[in-house]
Amino acid sequence: MTAPSPAVLPIVLDELKAALGPAGWSQDPFTLAPHLTEWRGRWTGETPILLTPGSTEEVAKAVSICAANGVAIIPQGGNTGLVGGQIPYGEVLLSTRRLRAVRDVTPLDDAMTLEAGITLLEAQQHAAAADRFFPLSLAAEGTATIGGVISTNAGGTQVLRYGMMRDQVLGIEAVMPNGEIFNGLKRLRKDNTGYDLKQLLIGAEGTLGVVTAATLKLYPVMRSRAVAMVALETAAASVELLARARAETGGGVEAFELMKRLGAELVIKNIPDTRWPLDPIPEWSVLIEIASGTPGGAEAQLDALLEVAFEEGLITDAAIAQNDSQRAAFWRLREEHSAALKPEGGGWKHDVSVPISRIADYIDEATAAVERFHPGARVSVFGHVGDGNLHYDILPAVGEDIPAFIARWKEGSQVVHDVVARYDGSISAEHGLGRLKTDEVRKYKSPLEVETMAAIRRAIDPKRIMNPAVLF
Template identity: 50%
Template sequence: MAPELVARFSALVSPRDVLEADAAAPLLVEPRGLYRGKAALVMTPRSTEEVSKIVALAAETGTTIIPQGGNTGLVGGQTPDLSGGAILLSTKRLDRIRDVDPAENLIVAEAGVTLQRVQEAASEAGRLFPLSLGSEGTCTIGGNIASNAGGTGVLAYGNTRDLVLGIEAVLPDGRIWSGLRRLRKDNTGYDLKHLFIGSEGTLGIVTAAVLKLFPAPREVATAFVGLPSVHAALKLFQLARERAGQSLTGCEVMPRIGLQFVLDHMADTRDPLGDQHPWYVLLELSSPLSVGLDTTLEGILEKAFEDEIVTDAAIAASGDQTAAFWRLRLGLSEAQGGAGGSIKHDVSIPLSRVADFIVEATAAVEKHLNGARVVAFGHLGDGNIHFNVTQPTGADKAEYLKGWEAMNVVVHDIVGAYGGSIAAEHGVGKLKRGLLAGVKSPVELDLFAQVKRALDPKGLFNPGVLFKETRS
């Protein structure tokens, strides 16, 4: 970028919001190190108006914009390429909670507010914001919206898309769309917010959002359950759903190898059960009413033991024990790093076929690579499985990761045969953009391209994400 243009952009914000090289460096690599980039400038504007000015100048000068939230994405969508000509625009300093309204059950938060801060603000108001992710201390609301994040609460509350009432966004020409509506019903034409939710920063920059809140739970009952097979885990979910109905708010599955990774590589963890089991389910019931959930959970487990679905179970006796159970599940992604390289697949499968898929895909992966260690875990209640494959013990990590694409073919072919999706909650980004042609029809891909051209005709926003082409 020419020095005079650098100066023009830099003049739009405070000098402290144009990051020096040392401060910028962590934002130029994604968490797993799969993507590293360069940027002409790394900017951290503090208001929607500043974002608008930066984007307007970018549109005028043909400058690429790479939006970034908390830099926790796992598909490379927040990382610039190595050309060095783009502006990386971080929203982390758009960090105000503008309003909390418990009467209307909503919160208005700017894009850079972390998910954990939104959860805490809701809790202080006696409410619940149900989106929950392992990265919630660092991921941001803007990034959650851009990726349509899922997490552990989808079973009861839906994806991010289901939790957004309105958004404010800066369009690729610099205009501000003020769509912070608080209405539960509004049928006045196209619901434009849904264009931006899940768009991965390719259509504009979300700068604030109106989010739904829910009554805080008055009762929570949690169990960590050992099972003989993943098919038994699916039977337990079906039983719990029949017995608990809408009170079933969590159903997470993990294999023994995954639990062992957590126990081996994360401090302050312990196995809740005395014996080892092939599979585990973290089952949680919650309700804003006092309805005797402990009794309901005990009844579910009694029936499951009677039907030989489960082999052991521990019910949390305190909030600390509940948190300890959840730490075992939420720490799984981090713990895998201690066991070596991991080729990750974020897939969704029709619920009734999840167990069949895990068994078939595991066998195919083990046949493909002798010694590969499958760690299939995730959100059993909504069919979203993180089908991760850890390197064989003692293998060279870099050499193993060279087989990423070949492993993708093995797993994704089976996902397709089951009518599933290759991107359940992490998005497409750069990692999976080459796969879309194999899973989307020509009509869908053409509609994607038409929407992109309509909102970003110059192709300046996050080029190379979702779409193979970089610039028009």
């Protein structure tokens, strides 16, 4: 999985240095260090050189030199990926962090063109400055870059209404594996002139080229927003509630986040200054956010929804955030879930999706399977019901020997993923395959699919120099 690439010849390194100039590369261990380790410390790699090109043309120069010499490249954005796809093991590391230009923001087109090194948070800010909204939002948004979230087709908390990163991309500029620049930057909403090449680059995890810039969609700023935390007795009730909420709001549900009691309890226990707004903490909580184009509309829709949901017995309790700081406090309870699990000794983490209608059955069956495989293990479930996307994490039993538990991770994950497969789900809903799931995905994909993907890869990168260890 992490066999190192062959050593890069000094003469190639010299050529790269000469092409990019002093600002365009580094071999200084202190500069390199943060680029070589995944932030949770799960992967630490090495590279003969970090390239930091300052323009698309410099990226093209660097890739051309590598292509001519058959040298492998790992493209890296904000280094926030969770599956090891951005960590080099002997390959040249090419960071897009210096590609920082805002090429244009055109509100009448509801579009902006940003270079790859701009962070997701900055992208949201550029949209806001033009009185528009850019919806993609995730925990790492202050660090994750546009190039990275495109290459991994990132999701996050607003997918329910706005879709994944794939849905936000109107156009892409990329340096292809042969070093040529693909200029696919477009502000068009409709363009049926052959295969949509940008769709291949989105989610390709850097295997088909280096994304250097993108034209992204913008949306109207909503005029009202309302957030509630509600209590439910079953996960099945949350699916019914979601359908009801979408109908009542005409699709105005922006987020719908399910949380099982265990995760809620661990947030309260392990994260300072937190309080669950429902007492007692219910078996299942849902954080629901509604937005509307009409001032006051979201609050009215949320009130109407909760009233109906009470009457129908879908929910048993609810707390409505009364102001911005309460809204932020509710969201923090959701966002701190990952951090809250850490002190419990780590876990077997799974980023899975299943059809929404099957979520409740999936949770039951997977939990039973885990209990059989590892009695006493604690199951944490939280995630985006509206996308069928659950963070399904298994924690050791209280007091259990942690290293022994961690050692069973691979086997335990198989148990979970086998249930996912039976429910027509995905073993990587958001995070991608990276180095982590390269082997495993072959178990769940048909040979036809794997071979078709491999054929496309060979067609576009015949020397397999782009991120060679990831995907199939």
